[in-house]
Amino acid sequence: xxGVQSQRSFTGLVTVLYAAVLAVTAGAFFTLGFSESxxxxxxxxxxxxxxxxxxxxxxxLWLRRAAEAGRTSPVFISGAVILALYVTxxxxxxxxxxxxxxxxxxxxxxxQLVVLIAAAIVLAATGAYGWNAASxxxxxxxxxxxLRTHIQELYEIRVIAGTWKHPEAGRLMExxxxxxxxxRYSDPVSRPGLYATEDIIRQQISLLHDHVxxxxxxxxxxxxxxxxxxxxxxxxxxxxxxxNQELAALK
Numbered sequence: 001x002x003g004v005q006s007q008r009s010f011t012g013l014v015t016v017l018y019a020a021v022l023a024v025t026a027g028a029f030f031t032l033g034f035s036e037s038x039x040x041x042x043x044x045x046x047x048x049x050x051x052x053x054x055x056x057x058x059x060x061l062w063l064r065r066a067a068e069a070g071r072t073s074p075v076f077i078s079g080a081v082i083l084a085l086y087v088t089x090x091x092x093x094x095x096x097x098x099x100x101x102x103x104x105x106x107x108x109x110x111x112q113l114v115v116l117i118a119a120a121i122v123l124a125a126t127g128a129y130g131w132n133a134a135s136x137x138x139x140x141x142x143x144x145x146x147l148r149t150h151i152q153e154l155y156e157i158r159v160i161a162g163t164w165k166h167p168e169a170g171r172l173m174e175x176x177x178x179x180x181x182x183x184r185y186s187d188p189v190s191r192p193g194l195y196a197t198e199d200i201i202r203q204q205i206s207l208l209h210d211h212v213x214x215x216x217x218x219x220x221x222x223x224x225x226x227x228x229x230x231x232x233x234x235x236x237x238x239x240x241x242x243x244n245q246e247l248a249a250l251k
Contacts (some may be wrong), residue, residue, distance in 0.1 A: 010063050018056040022049060028108075036097075039105035047052045047112040051090045058083050079097075079123055086119035120219030146198045148189050153205050154180040161212050166221065170211070172229060179233045182240055191250050197243045204236045 029045050035165050062076055076172040093111055097103040103111070161169060190198060211232055222228070 002058060004099065007225050009058065009143075012058065014059050014063070018052065021052055025049060036104055037102065040098045040102070040108050042204060043105065043109045043112055044098050047090050047116070048094065051087045054083060055087065073134075075147065077134070080128050082119065082122050082126060084085055086115065089115045095243050104117060133221065146190055146202075147183065147186060149182060150198075152185045153202075153209065154183060157205070157212050160209075166215075168221070168226070171226065172215070175226075175229055175233050176208075178181075178211075179237060182237055184230060186244055187247050189247075193248060193250060194243055194246055195237065197246065201236060201239050201243065204232070204239060207233045208236065 026045070026047055029041070029048075058079065062080075065073065065076065090112065093108075093115060097108050097111060154176060158173055158180060161172045161176055163169075164172060166172075209219075211229065215225060
């Protein structure tokens, strides 16, 4: 709640500053009359106001995205640099081409338009690159989530096995720990075509969990508990090997 209120406070402050800057800019232009040519005067005023508007919109996007991501993206920093160069180009063009060289209004308007279009293209390209990079990161995170889940489940099973009040508890933990290590050294990034195999692994790990939970509630474990446990872990390891082989074949 405090984060939302803080964001709204910053948003309101930026909006007030934007309105104030626009008012000061318009007042300065109409009061001081920077250009002797009315067409150039209008072009310069519009160009400066558009640059200020671009800065305002970018600040609003920055505040919104920073609140969602919890950090400042390098793409946004690059965009800020591009925007600063755009504002600098607008002001430099106004000073040099309008007030000093008094360029033809038509060519001056074309130059300011070219600056605007170039800045828009570079910003759009930077945004597209950032969107693609973020999408790739999300896909990689989704692809590796299943293996991390398997490892976490095996860790929890090993912890449960450690509470077994039986002399063979250490052996049980050792078997589960060995299986856990095989998962740790597997390729973390999966593929959509392996979802069925990943689901089989999940079901097998669930069976192992139930098996260990049953051992804990029995007063005396079955005579072949170790063989059954080993068969379960070997079955999971076999599916894991198949998963890794299929993954290697897809690359």
